[in-house]
Structures are given as structure tokens and as C-alpha cells.
Amino acid sequence: MRLRDALRAIRDRRSGRLDLDRADPALNHLLDAVRAPASPTELSGEQAMVAALAAERRRAAAATRPDIPAVPARRSTRRLVVTVVAAVAVLSVSGTAVAARTGNLPTGVQQGAHRLFSGLGVPAPTPSRAPTRTPSSAPAPSPTPRATSPRTPVPLGPAQAGWCAAWQTADAGGHPMNGRDRRDLIAAAGGEENIERYCARQGVTTSPADPTGTTHPGNAPKTKKSKKPRPTHTGGKK
Amino acid sequence: MPTDDELADALIAARDGDERGFAVLWRALHPAVLRYLRVLAGNAAEDVASETWLQAARDLDRFTGSPVAFRAWLFHIARHRGIDELRRAGRRLEDAAETVDVGAAVPDAAAEVIEGTETAWALSRVAALPVDQAEAVMLRVVAGLDVAATARVLGKGRGAVRIATMRGLRRLAADPQVRGRAEQILRHEATEGV
Numbered sequence: 001m002r003l004r005d006a007l008r009a010i011r012d013r014r015s016g017r018l019d020l021d022r023a024d025p026a027l028n029h030l031l032d033a034v035r036a037p038a039s040p041t042e043l044s045g046e047q048a049m050v051a052a053l054a055a056e057r058r059r060a061a062a063a064t065r066p067d068i069p070a071v072p073a074r075r076s077t078r079r080l081v082v083t084v085v086a087a088v089a090v091l092s093v094s095g096t097a098v099a100a101r102t103g104n105l106p107t108g109v110q111q112g113a114h115r116l117f118s119g120l121g122v123p124a125p126t127p128s129r130a131p132t133r134t135p136s137s138a139p140a141p142s143p144t145p146r147a148t149s150p151r152t153p154v155p156l157g158p159a160q161a162g163w164c165a166a167w168q169t170a171d172a173g174g175h176p177m178n179g180r181d182r183r184d185l186i187a188a189a190g191g192e193e194n195i196e197r198y199c200a201r202q203g204v205t206t207s208p209a210d211p212t213g214t215t216h217p218g219n220a221p222k223t224k225k226s227k228k229p230r231p232t233h234t235g236g237k238k
Numbered sequence: 239m240p241t242d243d244e245l246a247d248a249l250i251a252a253r254d255g256d257e258r259g260f261a262v263l264w265r266a267l268h269p270a271v272l273r274y275l276r277v278l279a280g281n282a283a284e285d286v287a288s289e290t291w292l293q294a295a296r297d298l299d300r301f302t303g304s305p306v307a308f309r310a311w312l313f314h315i316a317r318h319r320g321i322d323e324l325r326r327a328g329r330r331l332e333d334a335a336e337t338v339d340v341g342a343a344v345p346d347a348a349a350e351v352i353e354g355t356e357t358a359w360a361l362s363r364v365a366a367l368p369v370d371q372a373e374a375v376m377l378r379v380v381a382g383l384d385v386a387a388t389a390r391v392l393g394k395g396r397g398a399v400r401i402a403t404m405r406g407l408r409r410l411a412a413d414p415q416v417r418g419r420a421e422q423i424l425r426h427e428a429t430e431g432v
Binding site: 024025026027028029030031033034035036037038039042043046049050051052053054055056057058059060061064 | 252253254255256257259260261264265268269270272273288291292294295296297298299356357359360361363364376379380407410411416417419420421423424
């Protein structure tokens with residue numbers, strides 16, 4: 001019985017490679033391909049992701065310590081996930097690029113795509129879809145869809161979101177930002193005073209007055225200690 | 239691939255919020271997580287993988303164990319996040335395997351996110367399996383989990399995992415595309431004189 005033999009073979013060699021592996025060159029090729037070494041694309045965005053993970057760990061550690069009030073991490077995490085993923089998606093998915101070229105992205109994303117890739121013909125969001133802002137607080141959006149960007153091009157990759165996250169962390173009194181990223185961020189934003197606006201457009205709020213920050217534990221309202229911000233699924237099925 | 243000792247050190251460092259610790263873990267495990275989620279959650283894989291890692295970072299103090307156990311724990315989180323994503327998208331787990339098709343039929347650029355086209359192709363063949371077989375194959379072959387860990391991640395018995403893995407592999411071996419691809423490559427190598 002082939003089936004029973006195969007079952008026994010798998011059972012006998014559970015710590016080693018699967019028995020069917022080597023039996024068949026076609027299957028062998030497929031399995032080699034699914035466990036091939038990581039491609040550069042799969043590992044792209046490492047710096048931003050690793051920074052986000054370390055920040056998340058420190059935030060969670062602070063939140064579970066009894067002497068420090070819990071920090072609601074959920075919102076910022078969400079924002080981080082969205083930012084990192086959006087950056088990767090905008091930069092790597094040419095389907096998005098097509099949408100960007102035709103101006104079909106949501107306004108915020110379109111604005112970001114335009115700023116990064118206006119040289120490639122990505123238009124600004126149409127004025128009718130732009131969010132209404134008070135004229136004093138924001139510069140007028142570029143009215144010409146195909147104007148070349150006057151700014152130096154920003155390097156590709158999810159780096160921008162990472163910079164903003166790192167800048168935000170440093171600003172809140174956390175882990176200091178590394179010098180090169182800081183310089184790049186200032187260059188990309190067009191000056192240190194523009195970073196906040198720049199990061200806001202990236203979808204990362206950088207307001208130093210963020211009430212969720214950990215800088216003033218004494219002033220923050222006492223919340224239940226060790227309260228987890230969200231239920232997790234690590235314990236089993238929902 | 240880092241050794242178990244290096245991973246164990248990285249785990250301790252990561253628990254303290256050290257970036258270098260997370261870098262070692264992420265580099266070692268992210269590709270497998272991403273590939274598993276590509277089979278499970280299709281084009282949402284990157285998003286779900288990020289959520290998986292962030293949750294792991296948050297809950298790392300609750301994890302105590304070896305690097306091998308960490309791997310299983312991480313895939314456990316990835317699976318739940320993947321299922322959450324399917325639910326958000328209004329799909330069931332049973333539909334999961336139909337979501338990835340990186341063949342010519344879908345000119346979606348998301349498929350090109352994986353640079354190795356051979357890997358993308360291979361994942362699309364695994365994703366064409368019934369989902370229980372696809373998951374078993376991915377966790378055993380790509381994640382490198384043993385039968386017991388795979389059974390815990392999937393919430394199934396060991397026997398069911400063994401059978402699902404074996405059926406999946408057998409079905410892949412019989413897949414005309416898999417056979418055709420191998421023949422093509424052999425022929426190519428023959429003409430190249432390799």
C-alpha cells in the first residue's frame with residue numbers, strides 16, 4: 001500500500017525532510033522554489049519594520065508595568081501598520097502606480113504619490129476630492145497635475161514612514177533617531193520645521209502634544225493596570 | 239540562517255525592545271511568514287504579516303520558550319491574523335486557497351511583489367490545493383514546523399496533519415503545471431549543457 005508506506009515514511013522522518021521530497025523531480029523543483037532563500041523584495045522595508053517592532057515592544061512593556069499607566073497602543077499600531085504597508089504598496093505595486101497616474105487613488109494617497117512621483121506624471125488629487133482645509137494652515141495644493149516637483153526626489157521604499165515613526169518616537173522622548181535617517185527626513189520634508197506637516201501627509205501624526213505619549217506619566221489618568229489594549233488570539237480560536 | 243543560539247539571544251534582546259534582536263528574528267522568519275500568508279490571505283499578505291509581527295512584538299513578554307517554539311508561536315499568530323483578514327474581506331477559510339493566482343490569468347501587479355518568479359509560481363500551485371492541504375504543506379515545508387507544532391497551529395490532530403500534508407504533496411506532484419514546469423527546466427538544462 002503506497003499510502004500507508006508514505007505515511008509511515010513521513011512519521012519515521014518527522015524531524016528530517018519530508019519523504020516525498022526527493023522522490024519526484026517535479027515536486028522537488030516546486031518545493032525548492034517555495035523554500036528558496038528570501039528575495040530582496042521580501043526583505044524590503046526591514047529598517048522601518050524593525051524600528052516599529054522595537055517601539056511596539058517598548059510601548060507594550062511600559063503599558064504592562066504596574067507603576068506606569070497603560071498606553072493605548074492600538075491606534076498608533078494601526079496607524080503604523082497602515083503607514084508601513086501603504087508605503088510598500090504605493091512604491092512596489094505597479095497596479096497602484098497605474099491608479100496613481102490616472103489619479104484614481106484616495107486623496108491622501110494620491111497626494112503622497114504625486115509628491116514622490118510627480119516627475120513620472122503622477123497627478124495631484126483633483127481639487128474637488130481634496131479635503132477642505134483652512135487656507136492659513138496649509139499650502140495650496142499644486143494646481144498643475146504634471147508639474148515637475150521642485151524638490152529633490154525622495155528615495156523609494158517605505159523609509160519615509162519609518163523616518164516619521166522614528167522621529168515621532170524620538171520626539172516623545174524615546175529612542176533617539178539615527179543621524180542619517182534624521183538628515184534624510186529633514187531633506188525630504190524640506191526643513192526641520194516642515195517635518196510635522198510632512199509626516200502628517202504620510203499618515204503619521206507627530207504632534208508632540210500627543211496625549212497618548214509616555215512623557216508625562218504623572219499627569220495621565222490612572223487606568224487599570226496590565227490592561228491589554230486589545231484581545232489577542234494567541235490563546236486559541238475566537 | 240542564524241543558529242538556534244543566535245535566535246535565542248535575539249529573542250531575549252527583542253523582549254527588551256532591542257532593534258537588533260528584532261532584526262535577526264525578522265530576517266530569519268519573515269520570508270516564511272509572508273509566503274504562508276500569501277497562500278492563506280492572498281494579496282493582503284504584507285498587511286497581515288505586519289500585523290502579525292506587531293502583535294508578536296506586543297505579546298513577546300508572554301512568550302517563554304525556545305526559538306523553535308517561537309517559530310510555531312509566530313505562525314499561530316499569523317494564522318489567526320490571516321483568518322481575521324479573510325473574515326474582514328467577507329470570505330471563509332475554505333475560500334482562502336483560491337485567492338492567490340499569480341498565473342497569467344491575473345495581470346495584477348501584486349503578484350510581482352515576490353521577486354523570485356519561480357517562488358511566486360510555486361506558491362500559486364500550493365494555493366490551488368484545498369486549504370487544509372495547502373496550510374499543512376506550507377507549515378511543514380516552508381515554516382519548517384514538525385508534525386506536533388503544525389497540529390497545534392492548525393488546531394488538528396497529528397494524524398490529520400500527516401494525511402493533509404501527504405495528500406497535498408501527492409496532489410502537487412500530479413499537478414500538470416508542476417510536471418510541465420519541471421520538464422521544461424530539465425529540457426532547458428539539457429540544451430544548455432549543464
